[in-house]
Amino acid sequence: MTLYVSVTLVFLLLFYFCSCSCSSLSAAATSFATDESFDVRQHLSTVSRYGAGKETTIGSYVPSTIPEGCNPIHLNLVARHGTRSPTKKRIKELDQLAIHLDELLNEAKRGEKSLPQKIPSWLSGWQSPWKGRLKGGELISKGEDELYHLALRIRKRFPELFNEEYHPDIFSIRATQVPRASASAVAFGIGLFQGNGTLGPGMHRAFSVTSESRASDVSLRFYDTCETYKEYRKSQEPAVDKLRDPILEEIAAELVKRYQINFTRQDVASLWFLCKQEASLLDITDQACNLFTASEVELLEWTDDLELFLLKGYGKSINYHMGLPLLQDVVQSMEQAILAKEENHKPGTFEKARLRFAHAETVVPFTCLLGIFLEGSEFEQIQRDEPLSLPPKPPLPRIWRGSTVAPFGVNNMLVLYQCPGNASHSTSASKGYKREYYVQVLHNEIPVPMPGCYNTDFCSFEVFKESIVNPHLKHNFESVCTAQAKEEFPSPKPSSIASKLLKFIRSFFQRDSYGSTKINQKNDGEIIGEVSTRILIPVRTREKNMNENFFTSLKVTAILTFTVLKIFCGQS
Structure with missing residues (x-):
């Protein structure tokens, strides 16, 4: 009876987990076009247009309300080029x-x-x-439109930052030497400064876009130089x-x-x-x-x-640690803005926006350095340089989606705010600041929570540096990118219902015992786990034969479980 119940339990669990995790491709073969609620344009990963991912929020997060009296004094933008051919x-x-x-x-x-x-x-x-x-590979008209209108919305949202006469030292625009990135910068600049010049009916004005050579651009093309x-x-x-x-x-x-x-x-x-x-x-x-x-x-x-x-995101810490020069440049620009405010520099004498246009290989590592799109204890994992489990397979939900993380035109904005109040009662006091300074992070123009800032989008600048930036600074670009790799790069372990079932089986069998049986499964180079079958053997000899049959049946059940998982749940 015990054997029957045990075997039945294992197979019921197997059926449940596989039915949840395995794809149902054998279901009715109808095209998505017959389902009006399914828009394929929202499922194109990094080839998605900006509009497809822009409206996506992270869960049910409610953005912070900016306190009264807090005013933006500086803006950092890190953006991908727009839609291209x-x-x-x-x-x-x-x-x-x-x-x-x-x-x-x-x-x-x-x-x-x-x-x-x-x-x-x-x-x-x-x-x-x-x-x-x-x-x-060139920027197409849809891509021009994405960046042009992004600029219009940013200017409308932060009028205090763009109410001064243009100067390249006040509004710094940088791009990589790839034409689609610099063209995106131009499209953005046309929207940002529209109406502020004397050129043509749109009253446009000229502006500069600076670039470094591909071989030495460690801020925007670090992936090419690492x-x-x-x-x-x-x-x-x-x-x-x-x-x-x-x-x-x-x-x-x-x-x-x-x-x-x-x-x-x-x-x-x-x-x-x-x-x-x-x-x-x-x-x-x-x-x-x-x-x-x-x-x-x-x-x-x-x-x-x-x-x-795996190749640009949280799959391995090298993916984002090589982007440290960009993170340091962002922090330095904010520190300079704070210094200008603290020393009461005259308007028009200090930078108010640093605007960068590059590629998915630039923006995604920067997103990871900020700790966006993480769940649970994953923020602590990346601070320990541990790779994260792979995004779960459909139909399971996941937060990591290319259409949101890195569509065409994807952007991260870090807006620095100056707030009233006595800084002597805050973390700013240690720096001798007269006022308080806060950072708000927006992804695709939507405020997003940062695990390093108590899961809010509005964070004290000092807390932002202490909790998010400084832990990464135990590394530097030279040590990360020029040292010879001393280890093979293992693949991250998949996060799936099937792998969770394997853990359950392991805990089911693992008891205090006198002996163990190991089941090893090779998965085309991927180790899917080792199950130790550890069973307490009764000492009463009259039960010996019955228990031997019981243990043998459980072993066979475990092996069958692994085999079915490999065949039906994509573990092979």
Whole structure:
């Protein structure tokens, strides 16, 4: 009876966890277009347009109310370029896709007078919208519009910061040497200074955008100058592929059944890329995107989010520690603004905004340095340089989404406020400040909580430095990026319901005992865990045979549990 109950319990738990965590690709194969509540443009990860991620808030967080009498005195902006066209390499990939699709369609209708009815009509004779283009990667008009209107909104939101005559020392605008970044800076500047000049009907004015060479730009292109990071990224790309490939294989099999076309894993990857480009750049959602169901789109989005997490985000501390020069530049600019206020410098003699335009590889590490998009004890983990568990697989909810963390035009703003009151009763007293200074952090123009600042978006400048900035300063760019790596870069452990079940099984078996049995499972290079089966053996010999059968059955049950998990829950 005990054996029956134990085995039944394990399999009931297995069924429950797998039903929650495993994808339901075998469900009704309907396209997302039939579901009016599903907008694929909100599921394009880092290819999402700015508007798709801008309105997304972090949970149910309610922004702080700025105290009366507090006024902004300085603004830092770190932004990604706006929506761009596909790069030259990707344009070639789409040209090859067109050729391959034609071959697949010819194969599908071989021996038939016409194509099977299940095949979407747009596939026949499809050509890439960028066919014949010799260049790519430039900012498109939608991207110009994103940055232009971002500037208008910022100026309206903080009029006290932009009410002075333009000077490059007061409004510093910096960009990388990549044309789409500098073009984004120009589009932003046109909006920011519109009406303040004498050029044309819009009363525009000229302004300067400065850049450093790619080889020496450690503030905005640290990922290009950090040798250790480049080594890490190269070592981790195969691990990312191992996480993505099973999903692509699974979806390819579904597409073959659905459309009777022999799509491969690479075809799925190319069609997903085409879907993202069509939906984001051209607002076309009824072609490539319509090949996939909503659940398939969410899985493909998740694989993109995993890559962002592992190669640019919290997956490894090198990803964000290399961005320390940018964080230090931000803090230094705020300290200079405070000094100017404390010494009563005249208006027009000190900087009021430092505006930077770069790339996702710049903004995401900076976001991680601030500790945004963390849950529970994860902030303490990153301060100990520990990698975080991977974002959970759909349909489980997750806070790390590329469409929110790093869409086109993504931006982090740090607004420095001067507040009235006697600083002698605050942390500012130790610095001898006459007034109090606070920092508000906004992600995509929305105030976001910082775990290092008591989970608020409005934080004392000294607390901000002490809790968020200083713990990172035990590192520096030189030590992080020029030292030879002394360890292999392990892959983070997946965070999934299946892995939690493995922990449960471990605790179920782990008791005070006289012996143990180990079950080791190899997962294509990924260690998924070791279960120790430790069972207290009764001393009464008359129960010996019964207990031996009981223990053997439990061992077999555990092995079967692992096998089913690997097959059905994506652990292999």
